[in-house]
Structures are given as C-alpha cells and as structure tokens.
Amino acid sequence: MALIKSISGIRGTIGGKPGETLSPLDVVKFTAAYGNWLIAKTGNKKVVIGRDGRISGPLIQNIVVSTLNAQGIDVVDLGLSTTPTVEVAVVMEQAGGGIILTASHNPKEWNALKLLNSKGEFISAQDGKEVLEIAAAEDFTFVPVDKLGTVKGDDSYLNKHIEAITSLNLVDIAAIKARKFKIIVDAVNSTGALFVPELLRALGVQDKDITVINGEINGRFAHNPEPLPENLGELSNMVRKSGADMGIAVDPDVDRLCFVCEDGSMFGEEYTLVAVADYVLSRQPGNSVSNMSSTRALKDITLKHGGQYYPSAVGEVNVVNRMKEINAVIGGEGNGGIILPALHYGRDALVGIALFLTHLAKTQKSIKQLRGTYPDYFISKNKLELEHGVDVKQVFEKIKTKYKSHPVNTEDGLKIEFDNDWVHLRTSNTEPIIRIYAESNFESTANNIALRLMQDIRELK
Numbered sequence: 001m002a003l004i005k006s007i008s009g010i011r012g013t014i015g016g017k018p019g020e021t022l023s024p025l026d027v028v029k030f031t032a033a034y035g036n037w038l039i040a041k042t043g044n045k046k047v048v049i050g051r052d053g054r055i056s057g058p059l060i061q062n063i064v065v066s067t068l069n070a071q072g073i074d075v076v077d078l079g080l081s082t083t084p085t086v087e088v089a090v091v092m093e094q095a096g097g098g099i100i101l102t103a104s105h106n107p108k109e110w111n112a113l114k115l116l117n118s119k120g121e122f123i124s125a126q127d128g129k130e131v132l133e134i135a136a137a138e139d140f141t142f143v144p145v146d147k148l149g150t151v152k153g154d155d156s157y158l159n160k161h162i163e164a165i166t167s168l169n170l171v172d173i174a175a176i177k178a179r180k181f182k183i184i185v186d187a188v189n190s191t192g193a194l195f196v197p198e199l200l201r202a203l204g205v206q207d208k209d210i211t212v213i214n215g216e217i218n219g220r221f222a223h224n225p226e227p228l229p230e231n232l233g234e235l236s237n238m239v240r241k242s243g244a245d246m247g248i249a250v251d252p253d254v255d256r257l258c259f260v261c262e263d264g265s266m267f268g269e270e271y272t273l274v275a276v277a278d279y280v281l282s283r284q285p286g287n288s289v290s291n292m293s294s295t296r297a298l299k300d301i302t303l304k305h306g307g308q309y310y311p312s313a314v315g316e317v318n319v320v321n322r323m324k325e326i327n328a329v330i331g332g333e334g335n336g337g338i339i340l341p342a343l344h345y346g347r348d349a350l351v352g353i354a355l356f357l358t359h360l361a362k363t364q365k366s367i368k369q370l371r372g373t374y375p376d377y378f379i380s381k382n383k384l385e386l387e388h389g390v391d392v393k394q395v396f397e398k399i400k401t402k403y404k405s406h407p408v409n410t411e412d413g414l415k416i417e418f419d420n421d422w423v424h425l426r427t428s429n430t431e432p433i434i435r436i437y438a439e440s441n442f443e444s445t446a447n448n449i450a451l452r453l454m455q456d457i458r459e460l461k
Contacts, residue, residue: 002432005132009122011103011112014056022111024063031067032142033135034099034115037127038073042118044096045073045149048089050081050157051101052252053190055219056111060101064113069149070142077153080191080217082254083114084348085161090120091344092160097123102253105226106431108219121345122317158195161350162202164343170283171354175361177204182244184211184260186235188225189218190252192349199350203357213238227251227258227336228381229266240264246360246367250349256336257349259356261368269336270295274374276338276352277330279359281305286329289322291315292415293424293437294334297375313412314426320345334379380446382436383428384454390461392427392434398460399425399453416453423449425457 003012003021010030012022019026039045047068051057057080065075076093078086083100090098096118103110115123115131123131134140143149166173183205187193193215200210213234214222224231227249239247239260246267247260259267267275274297277288281302288302292311299309307329312322316337323331323341332339338352339345360370386392396414407417413426423438434457438449 004431006128009112009114011106011110013109014059014111015109022060024059027060027063027113028067029135029138030113030131031064031099032071032140033131034097034113035068035071035073036134036140037131038096039071041127042096044094044118045071046076046093046095047073048076048078048086048093048095048098048116049101050078050083050086050089050098052082052254053080053193053217053219054101054103054111054252055108057101057219060111060113064099064101065151069151071140071149072143072147073149075149075151077151078157079153079155080194081157082161082191082195082350084255084344084346084350085157085195087116087120087344087346087348088161088164089154089157090116090118092157100253104253105251105256107224108221119345121320124317158198161195162199165199165351165354166202168340168342168351168354170280170340170342170358171203172358172362173202173204176357179245179357179361180209181205181246181357181361182209182242184213184235184238184242184244184247185215186213186227186232186247186249187215187217188223188227188250188252189214189216189221190225190254191217192250192252192254193217195254195350196248196250196353199353203354205357211238211242211244221252225252227256227269232258232260232266236260236264236266248353254349255347257338257352257356258336259367261371262366263368265368267367267371270334270377270379271297271371271374272336272352272356273330273332273334273338274298274301275359275370276332276355277301278305278374279355279362280330280340281307284329287326289319289326289328289331291319291333292409292412293426293435295377295379295439296422297377300375316347318412377439377441378443378446379437379439380443380450382450382454383431383433384436384457386427386432386434387461395457395461396425399456402456402460418449421445421449423453425453
C-alpha cells in the first residue's frame, strides 16, 4: 500500500491507514488543500472534475465533489471522462482549475487526484509544493451552510472535445473515410470504450469496421492497463486473425496511445509521437520536444523537416514548459503521449489518433509500411523496486563517478551517453521504483546497457 505525492498528483492505493494510502481522509485533505490554494490563487470558485472507469471512481468522486462544495466551490462534473477532455473543459468553462480522478496506467487498486490550473494544464512544481504544504498543515477552511457550492453534471464534453479535434486543419476526415480503415480498439475496461469509438465515427470510420475489446467500463482491467507490448497480446491476436488494418490501445484515462500493425506486430509506443510529429512537421515546420527518456528518432525526424529538437525532464509539466519556451509545434513523451499546442497543452490520445490516421491515409501505406520508413532504434525499459531507506542520490553520485569519462546529464536523474547509445536512470513520479531506460541501434545492446546499469545500482546501493 502506498501514498505518493508528486508533480503527477496525489496517487495512492485504496484501503489501509490514513496517511499511508489514498484513504477517504486523505482525499478530503488534499482536495481541501487544492480548493484553498485555488481560491487564494485565482479567486475563481469553479472546478471541473472527471474520472476514468476505476472501481473506486464513484467513491472518490463523491468525496471530492462534497469537499469542494463545502469550500463554496461550484463543480462541473463530467462523470466518466478522459484526462485530455477535462483539460479542454477547464478552458471552455472558464474554470479556476480541474481535478482528474485517475491513476493513469496503474493497476485497479490505485487512484489519484491530478490537479489542473486555470489553463487546463497540470499545476507547476511550485504550485504543487504549496498545495502539499497546505495539506500538511491542514490550513484550510469550509464555508457556512448558506454559502455551499453547487454541482452540475455535464456530459456534453465528449462531443465538444471531438468537435475541437475534427475542426483542426491538420485533420483530414475525407482522406480517413476514403481509406475505409478496419480498426480494433482495446479500451482496457475504462473510458476509452466511450471516447475512442465515438471519435473514430466522427473521423469517418464506419461503425461496422470498429471493434472494441475490453469495452465494459467496470475498472476491472482485463490486463495490466499500461499499453505495453507484453499487455497487448489479445489485441495483437485479434488484429492478425480478423484482417484488421490496425489495433489501437489507450490507457485508462486516454492520454497515452499505441498502435498494433496489421500483422499483429507492435508499431512501438515510442514511435507514436515520431509518426505524428512527422506528419505535423511536414505541414507546419517548427521545433519539437520530448522527455530525455524518449527515442532519438524524434530528433532525426525534426531535423529532417528543418526544425530543432529539444529534450526536457520527464513529466508532462516539464515537457509543456520546454515546449512553451521554444515555441514547439509538437511534443510529448515516448510513452505514447502526444501534445499538440494548436489544441491544448496536454497529452491527448484522441488528437493523436486523428493525426495518425490522417497521416496514414495520406501516405497510402499500411501501418507496417509506415513504421518501416522510420529509424530503427531500440529502447530497453526496465525498473527496480526501491528498498526502504535507499539513498538514491548517493547511488547516482557513485554511478556518475564510475562513468565520469562519458557525457552525463543530471537535469533529471542521471543520463549517460555512450557514443550513439544512452541510458537514463531516474526515480518514478508515480511508483516507488527506479526506471532504467537504454537506447541503441541494436536491441541486444540496449538490453545489455540496461542490465549493466541495473547491476551497478544493486552493487552501489
């Protein structure tokens, strides 16, 4: 059982002692801290909330709504929604902020409060620190009965979000419709089952050509909800056996996206952003950003189109900040996160699907052929669970010393360059682990680099 407080929100498991898990008392405390911060920061007493399909969603939703109302805050409740939809709704509603109730790719026992500012973006590290300080001091108040906030249910934002996507100049519905794509969607028993098929229909895909697996929104995820190859066997088999053109997989809150090729092979989550960036930059030249754990293929594509590539620290808020700094036209993360500033500054699997299908339709290639047009790099993604009391900073300093003859970047954990290869070590924002990512032209080399560094960690901790 765990409770993790970070720039990615307040995340924890359900059940257990207050202060150690995401208990009802903790939900009240952190919600009230956010509400207090929001009123002091903006004076705007309106908050948008939405949730994914988790089992604990209704429970957490009721507590959050009641707590905000008790502070005199009016709530616009989207109900079952997606992270990017809530982000879009905050701006459309001219709200002071938003809360998304989702633990993203974590298993069913987890839930979280993801906190947004008035721009529909994740609050900054400094703002997050202030919220945590308010929570720790329990420095919040509630209003008398005649000043309680209201709650308004609003299920219109599914269509509003999709309309905003289909209105983009970069999205070509006619081209998508003409290709007559046959698509299988793995909705992992969450809100992708509502939003992805509706988007596909709006893009011109025939209803008879859309098949949804794991489409019951019950939060009892049919497999590990992180859209990684090892969790997508059912989707892969169905695509191959049914003769579909592709498979689409999203995570429970629909901000991460990956594709399966017509032969059942993986397009590669790292290449979701690469392919979308290739299309966007071909129509709108400019700069790109991804976090430093993402494939260097994005840099190759950006340079090909005459732009500049810039890395950022891991974390959506860090990617967004760097994108704003250098006026990037496309960005995201190698975990299948697409950020298109022309729509909003947030990872959005729905706009990613629309841009990808447009790109694929215009190339007249199969998805497998499209993948073959991009550089072949391999990223080995690994993680080590942290034992209680391990001093990660000290471990990283020892590793830095050991590899002092190689270029090292310490902006976010530790990234070491080995000629054309690299390895990135960092603690997770969402789990008590160290992530070890290594990239090379050869899969075996990437795996060996990662294994070598994992051994170093074990020996030096």
